[in-house]
Amino acid sequence: MSIEVKNLFKYYGEQAAVRDVSFSVNKGEIVAFLGPNGAGKSTTMKIMTGYIPASSGEVYIGGIKVDIDELKTRQIIGYLPENNPLYVDMYVREYLEFVGRIYKVKNLKSRVAEMVHAVGLDVEQNKKIGALSKGYRQRVGLAQAIIHDPEVLILDEPTTGLDPNQLVEIRELIRQIGKQKTVLLSTHIMQEVEAICDRVIILSKGQIVADDKAKTLQQEFEHQTVYVEFDAPVTKAQLTKIPNVSKVEALEKGWLIESVSPEDLRKSLAQYAQTQNWLILTLNIEQKSLEEVFKELTK
Numbered sequence: 001m002s003i004e005v006k007n008l009f010k011y012y013g014e015q016a017a018v019r020d021v022s023f024s025v026n027k028g029e030i031v032a033f034l035g036p037n038g039a040g041k042s043t044t045m046k047i048m049t050g051y052i053p054a055s056s057g058e059v060y061i062g063g064i065k066v067d068i069d070e071l072k073t074r075q076i077i078g079y080l081p082e083n084n085p086l087y088v089d090m091y092v093r094e095y096l097e098f099v100g101r102i103y104k105v106k107n108l109k110s111r112v113a114e115m116v117h118a119v120g121l122d123v124e125q126n127k128k129i130g131a132l133s134k135g136y137r138q139r140v141g142l143a144q145a146i147i148h149d150p151e152v153l154i155l156d157e158p159t160t161g162l163d164p165n166q167l168v169e170i171r172e173l174i175r176q177i178g179k180q181k182t183v184l185l186s187t188h189i190m191q192e193v194e195a196i197c198d199r200v201i202i203l204s205k206g207q208i209v210a211d212d213k214a215k216t217l218q219q220e221f222e223h224q225t226v227y228v229e230f231d232a233p234v235t236k237a238q239l240t241k242i243p244n245v246s247k248v249e250a251l252e253k254g255w256l257i258e259s260v261s262p263e264d265l266r267k268s269l270a271q272y273a274q275t276q277n278w279l280i281l282t283l284n285i286e287q288k289s290l291e292e293v294f295k296e297l298t299k
Contacts, residue, residue, distance in 0.1 A: 134161030
């Protein structure tokens with residue numbers, strides 16, 4: 001097990017930023033760490049990387065307990081903070097060599113060249129960091145996070161400021177890295193989660209409200225909404241009489257029907273249609289998007 005978080009709390013005065021957070025991430029997993037602003041994501045990540053102490057609870061990285069003064073865990077963690085702090089007066093290659101020397105990277109010149117190519121900095125490698133666009137600065141931050149070949153990658157908003165082409169490239173890079181390492185990824189881009197993440201952990205008000213595969217979370221909401229078309233005129237009043245129906249909305253051709261019951265709404269619709277001698281032409285489950293699930297869980 002590469003990451004294990006147990007009963008984590010973090011207080012700022014009397015306010016709890018993180019409350020009893022527990023989860024684990026195995027090698028080869030890419031896990032999305034989601035939540036609205038102020039939910040405690042960045043605080044949890046800072047505790048995991050040893051940048052700030054927890055009020056209580058424990059974090060283990062690669063079986064080693066994380067502590068503020070514990071250098072062993074920092075050697076096996078690659079961390080890209082949310083604000084991506086960089087030395088803007090240094091050149092790209094100069095900065096990566098500086099970071100590599102801190103980690104005592106062997107064959108440093110060739111490793112820097114490898115990282116420059118991996119994150120797509122070939123054209124910009126001889127520029128000062130301060131002269132780079134936000135997207136290229138983000139690439140420098142990602143390169144410094146992986147230059148020492150860490151076992152665990154903790155990435156806080158890694159694709160902020162990237163254009164669509166850069167997004168595709170960096171997502172593919174993270175996907176390839178995740179095959180051999182453990183990746184915890186914070187983002188607000190739900191398409192990114194669906195594209196590269198194996199699992200989703202959602203925080204709200206400092207607590208975990210969901211921890212499962214994205215598809216599983218979406219399926220939990222599938223029973224709530226169906227789209228249906230009939231071969232005969234149907235009124236809203238008739239449809240509201242169907243058991244477990246909570247909301248009915250008329251569309252151009254058919255109806256959008258919602259239920260708060262865990263029972264399969266399609267069965268109730270089919271039975272009611274049979275009693276009315278209606279023929280169902282179309283009956284589809286309207287799967288909620290991951291973004292809609294996120295809103296439901298954090299509202």
